[in-house]
Amino acid sequence: MIKTVAIQGIKGSYHHIVSKQFFETPVATIDCLSFDRVVDSLITEECDAGIMALENSIAGGSIIPNYALIDKYNLHVVGEHYLDIQHSLMALPNQSILDIEEVYSHPMALLQCKEFFRDYPHIKLIEDKDTAEVAERIQNKKLKGVAAIASEFAAEIFELNVLAKSIQTIKNNETRFAIVQRTKTDLLESEISKASIKFEANHKRGSLATILNVMSDCKLNLTKIQSLPIIETPWKYAFFVDVTFDDYANFQKAKSLIEIMGDDFKVLGEYKNAKL
Incomplete structure (x- = not known):
């Protein structure tokens, strides 16, 4: 538990x-x-x-x-x-957005909300470690003229006033x-519908395409593929892949084939697909 x-x-x-x-x-x-x-x-x-x-x-x-x-x-x-993720702009009570001179938040939050601040050129955007940590700091130090981008939940916890809701550029x-x-869970095979795997493709022509064809032939749906350079081996990449499937037996078959075809094959996790 x-x-x-x-x-x-x-x-x-x-x-x-x-x-x-x-x-x-x-x-x-x-x-x-x-x-x-x-x-x-x-x-x-x-x-x-x-x-x-x-x-x-x-x-x-x-x-x-x-x-x-x-x-x-x-x-x-x-x-x-x-x-x-719905970002809100928050500050100490009794201030308007025109009183705000600086906004601190995580770089990702700032990037997602940059269009909102085009209408407020007087505000300086400053990168910080964490969204909620900025909200806490504003409350603890009673910082006026400073706002945070964080969740409404953070505003509730740290008793800040929400100046604007849902300020991210794309609402969805x-x-x-x-x-x-540290260890995998003991899910029944019937409960497993998604997996995260990692492998390295060798330098042979079409090696990655061949592995991807195996996934398709085994009725796996590729939902994510991400390459990462292998520092110790220049120009060679590891691939992190997420797949979904209706039948665990199909994934087992694909695993056995990819393990032979790819280098350093590893299953990072088998779990329930949260996007059913």
């Missing part, structure tokens, strides 16, 4: 919201201001699971370093969760989060 979860960010962050929505029973959270710290908490058994953002639908795409962390430390993806803004553990 999961009791403690490491999250990137603090209370009120989007990772915190995922921890409240994904798990069936309440969990305690360990606040981490980096994904490396999330992984450290898992490795040292300070927590039972970790939550890591993997990709966003509108800005930044895949968070490539997180794929590398999961692979490097042999973590297991045991679940996924999609969260509708989803982030996919992975739930990771």
Whole structure:
């Protein structure tokens, strides 16, 4: 049973919201201001699971370093969760947006909301570590003229006034989060409908295309493919791939073939597809 979860960010962050929505029973959270710290908490058994953002639908795409962390430390993806990210602009009470001179937030949040601030050229946008941590700082230090971009949940927790809601450029803004553990869970094969795998394609002509054809022939639906350079081997790449399937037997067949055809094949996780 999961009791403690490491999250990137603090209370009120989007990772915190995922921890409240994904798990069936309440969990305690360990606040981490980096994904490396999330992984450290898992490795040292300070927590039972970790939550890591993997990709966003509108800005930044895949968070490539997180794929590398999961692979490097042999973590297991045991679940996924999609969260509708709605950014709000918040500050101490009794201020209007015209009083705001500086806005701090995570670089991804700033990127997703940059169009909103074209109408407010007087505001300086400044990158920071975490959305909710900025909201907390504004409250603790009573910073006037300073605003944060964070969730409405953060505004509630830190008693800030929401100056504008849903300020991201594209309103349908989803982030996919992975739930990771030190060991894999014991799901029934009938419950598994998605998998994350990693492999390296050799330099032979058409090697990657051949592997992708195997996935298609085995009735796997490719939902994500991400390449990552292998530092020790110039011009060779590792591929991180997500696939969905209706029959686990099809995935088993594909695994056996890709293991032969690709180098350094690894299953990063088998879990339920959250986008059914």
